[in-house]
Amino acid sequence: MARRTQTEELFDAELADMPPELRWREWMGRVEAVIFASPVPVGRETLARVVGRDCSLDLLIDDIRDELVGRPYELVAVAGGWQHRTKNGFAAAIRAATGLGAPDSKALSQAESLVLLCIGYFQPITRAELGQVFGKEVSRDTIGHLRKLGFIAAGPRSPQPGAPYTYVTTPAFLSQFGFETLRDLPDFERLEDAGLLSKDRLLAGDLLPSFSAIGDSEEVTPVHDQHEVSVDDE
Amino acid sequence: MSAADSTASLAFMPPAVPGWALPRGPVTSDVEAAFLAGAALNSLDNLVCTATPWAGAWRQRMALKCAAAAVALAGRTEDEAQLRDAWHLRTAGADPGPAGNLLAAWRRLAERSPDIGPDALRSIVAVLGLRWRDDLAGLECFDGLARSNRPAPLVAAALMAEVQRVRPDAELLAWWLADLAIAARMRWPMAMPMLVTQARGPAFRSAGGRGRIRPGGEGFERGICVALALAAAQACRLAGEIAPRAARLVAAAPKLRAKGAGDVIQLLLDDDAVSGTWQTASLTRWGARRLFDRLTSLDAVRELSGRASFRLYGL
Numbered sequence: 001m002a003r004r005t006q007t008e009e010l011f012d013a014e015l016a017d018m019p020p021e022l023r024w025r026e027w028m029g030r031v032e033a034v035i036f037a038s039p040v041p042v043g044r045e046t047l048a049r050v051v052g053r054d055c056s057l058d059l060l061i062d063d064i065r066d067e068l069v070g071r072p073y074e075l076v077a078v079a080g081g082w083q084h085r086t087k088n089g090f091a092a093a094i095r096a097a098t099g100l101g102a103p104d105s106k107a108l109s110q111a112e113s114l115v116l117l118c119i120g121y122f123q124p125i126t127r128a129e130l131g132q133v134f135g136k137e138v139s140r141d142t143i144g145h146l147r148k149l150g151f152i153a154a155g156p157r158s159p160q161p162g163a164p165y166t167y168v169t170t171p172a173f174l175s176q177f178g179f180e181t182l183r184d185l186p187d188f189e190r191l192e193d194a195g196l197l198s199k200d201r202l203l204a205g206d207l208l209p210s211f212s213a214i215g216d217s218e219e220v221t222p223v224h225d226q227h228e229v230s231v232d233d234e
Numbered sequence: 235m236s237a238a239d240s241t242a243s244l245a246f247m248p249p250a251v252p253g254w255a256l257p258r259g260p261v262t263s264d265v266e267a268a269f270l271a272g273a274a275l276n277s278l279d280n281l282v283c284t285a286t287p288w289a290g291a292w293r294q295r296m297a298l299k300c301a302a303a304a305v306a307l308a309g310r311t312e313d314e315a316q317l318r319d320a321w322h323l324r325t326a327g328a329d330p331g332p333a334g335n336l337l338a339a340w341r342r343l344a345e346r347s348p349d350i351g352p353d354a355l356r357s358i359v360a361v362l363g364l365r366w367r368d369d370l371a372g373l374e375c376f377d378g379l380a381r382s383n384r385p386a387p388l389v390a391a392a393l394m395a396e397v398q399r400v401r402p403d404a405e406l407l408a409w410w411l412a413d414l415a416i417a418a419r420m421r422w423p424m425a426m427p428m429l430v431t432q433a434r435g436p437a438f439r440s441a442g443g444r445g446r447i448r449p450g451g452e453g454f455e456r457g458i459c460v461a462l463a464l465a466a467a468q469a470c471r472l473a474g475e476i477a478p479r480a481a482r483l484v485a486a487a488p489k490l491r492a493k494g495a496g497d498v499i500q501l502l503l504d505d506d507a508v509s510g511t512w513q514t515a516s517l518t519r520w521g522a523r524r525l526f527d528r529l530t531s532l533d534a535v536r537e538l539s540g541r542a543s544f545r546l547y548g549l
Contacts, residue, residue, distance in 0.1 A: 044366070058368050080360070124320065124331035155331045156324035159544035163323075168331045181363050182332055183403075 014052040024060070027051045032064050032075075041081030041175055079175035108149075112142055116151055120173065120185055124155035124166030143167065151176065246286060248473035249277045256467055257460055260436070267459035271387050274466035275420070281473055282422050288480035290504030291549050292473050293344040293426065298506050299468075300413075300427040301337035304406055307433055308336065308363070315539060322509050322546055335361050336406070343410060343427045348417035362406045369400045373411075386419035390429070391458040395450030408449060409433060416462070428469050432461035479536075479549040486534035492525045493517060502549060507538050510545035 015023045030050040035042045047057055061082060065075050073086045086094065108116065115138055119125055122133075130138040146152045146167075155168035169182070179185065255273035286292075302314045312320070312333040320334030321341075330338060339361045346354075352371050359366045373396065382389060390412040397408035409430035417425035432438070437460035438447045447457045480503060487499050494517030501508050510526055511519045526547050529535045538546045 044368075056368050077365075080366070124334070153329060154325075155329050156320045156334060159319055159323060159539070159541060161543070163544070166331065168329045170329075180365050183363060 011050075013050055016052075023052070024063075027055055028060055028064050028067075031057070031060055035075065035082050036084055038083075041078050041083040043081040047082075076178055077180050078178050079171045079180070083175075085178070108146075112145060115142055116146055116169075116173070117185075119146075119152055119167050120169050120182065123168040124158075126158045126160070126164045126166050128160075128164060129158075130167075246284060246477070248284075248286070248470060248477050249280050250474055251277045251463070251467035251470050255463060257436075257463060260439070261456065261460050264456050264459075267456040267463075268385065268387070270463040271459035271466075272385075274463040274470075275386065277470050278426070278466040279420060279422075281470060282420075282424075282426060286473075286477070286480075287484070288476050288503045288549065291480070291502065291506060292469075292476050293424070294341060294504075294506035295472060295476070295548075296469055297340040297344040297427045298337065299472075300340040300343075300430045301333075303431045303433060304336045304340065304409065305333050307406060307409075307430070308332075318507055318538065318546055319544070322507055323544060332363055335363060339406075339410060340427045340430075343413055343425050346425060347423060348414050348425050350411075350414060358410065359404075359407060362404075362410065364401075364404050364407060367401070370397075370404070370407075372400065373397065382419075384419075386416050387459045387462050388455055389419045390415040390462075391449070391455045394458070395454065398449035405433075406430075412458075426469065428465035429458075429461060431468065432465050435461060435464060437461035437464060476549050479534075482532075483529070483534040483549065486529060486532040489532065490525065490528065492521055492528075494521070495525060498522070498525060502535060502547065505548075507546040507548040510537075510547060 015026055018026065027050070031047050034047060034050060044057060051057065051060065061075060061077075068074050072090050073084050075082055076085050114134070115130060118130060118133055122129075127138055127140070127143055143152070150170055150172040152167045152173065153170050155166040157163040158166050174180065174182070174184075251274045255270050255277075257267075257270055261267045261270065298314055298317060301317050302312075305312050305317065310333050317333060317337045320330045321337050324330050324334070329335075339358055342358065342361070350358075355370065355373070356366055359370065373393075384392070393415045394408040394412050397404055397411060401407070412429045413427050414425045416429070434446075438454075438457040440447050440453065447454050483499060483502060487495065490499075492498075494514050497514055498508065498512070498517065501512070510523060512522050513519045517525070526535065526537075526545070529547070530537060535547045535549065538548045
């Protein structure tokens with residue numbers, strides 16, 4: 001125990017006696033190692049502990065990314081942190097080798113993905129409103145499954161009879177789908193420009209054709225947790 | 235300050251921005267814009283520096299107006315009533331949703347002193363739903379701007395131009411910080427949320443063609459001055475509406491016999507709205523309901539949502 005505290009105290013984040021070039025390389029190595037070792041996206045504060053005070057993390061990450069250009073995995077910014085993820089093009093190879101990423105009970109079905117996407121766009125939204133969007137009731141099981149996976153959480157209660165909970169997406173949702181903020185949802189701007197992004201109009205029911213078209217074209221197939229895969233990959 | 239001993243300052247009638255200090259038609263000269271902004275800011279300054287008992291309700295209502303404007307800027311469709319619902323109908327600690335978070339950001343602005351550290355900046359960037367990058371931490375020139383000798387509107391304009399240069403996508407943050415810069419430069423104890431309400435207003439309409447003046451663009455400083463004059467006038471007008479209502483509320487206080495009535499009155503003076511089912515140890519939700527009914531019949535509060543259930547009361 002005493003030994004461990006000693007090593008912590010001895011950890012030199014600044015590396016003041018190194019030449020700048022070498023120090024930068026060392027910092028890059030440290031940051032990449034920390035991100036590589038973590039099963040969840042690593043936040044800025046954590047990374048700041050292993051580099052010097054005047055080090056710009058963004059530039060450092062950019063340099064690491066440049067190095068990874070030829071590799072089958074990349075460093076992506078998700079949910080307020082960074083994580084190693086396998087590049088999309090290798091999904092088929094991973095699936096063929098290990099079966100990971102294949103549709104299984106834990107992954108989202110097409111319907112669940114659509115519901116999740118709908119919540120992402122129109123949150124906070126109640127289950128009844130979701131039912132109106134899809135033209136049929138969205139089952140409690142669907143909502144329950146999404147909640148269990150941690151993609152959605154309860155938001156404010158809707159001022160209607162029964163005070164139903166509305167649903168909002170969580171940071172886990174952002175992480176899973178590789179978004180940093182909700183503004184990254186596909187085609188947000190284009191939908192806005194087209195005047196389509198309106199819950200009222202959606203509930204009025206004149207939006208469904210274009211909405212489901214988006215659902216088909218965009219990537220709503222389950223994104224598997226690729227970090228573990230990338231570890232196996234090494 | 236308790237509700238009872240504040241009757242003296244309730245007689246205080248908030249100053250309005252004089253009519254000659256409001257722009258009539260497009261403002262074409264920088265000098266005129268600066269003059270208007272100075273005149274309007276003086277009225278607002280008098281108001282901000284008077285510790286009125288209803289200042290909380292006033293600030294939070296301005297925050298609500300700002301949040302509604304910010305929601306529109308962010309491309310969402312929620313209006314003021316929906317923002318209020320998102321805020322007041324959520325359970326404690328629950329996520330109010332993306333639009334509710336914008337309200338949270340401006341509510342926070344209304345409650346905070348005008349200096350901001352890196353941690354607070356980071357948390358507000360997250361609440362606004364923006365991406366954090368380290369170049370925003372470089373905005374610590376904020377301190378320098380606030381202490382400079384330049385006039386408040388120009389300080390705000392410079393800061394907004396800086397944010398725009400560093401992060402073109404962080405428009406909401408620029409507006410949020412602009413209010414903070416004004417407050418810091420005016421030496422106000424707390425920031426006053428107001429400027430973003432003018433973001434789509436006439437102040438930033440470019441002279442000849444269509445389109446808007448961007449931060450850092452030509453004429454932006456003039457635009458900020460005009461926007462500030464309009465926003466200050468709006469804030470003063472709102473104070474003028476709230477002051478008599480607050481006076482009526484405090485006058486009605488002695489007629490109430492409910493145990494927790496004092497708390498409710500204080501809360502009404504401090505916040506934009508109070509849920510009709512608000513309860514404390516000394517006031518049950520049924521008690522609260524009767525109390526609000528009585529207050530409504532005395533014309534001391536208004537029901538804000540227009541609903542028969544999930545009511546929200548406020549000045």
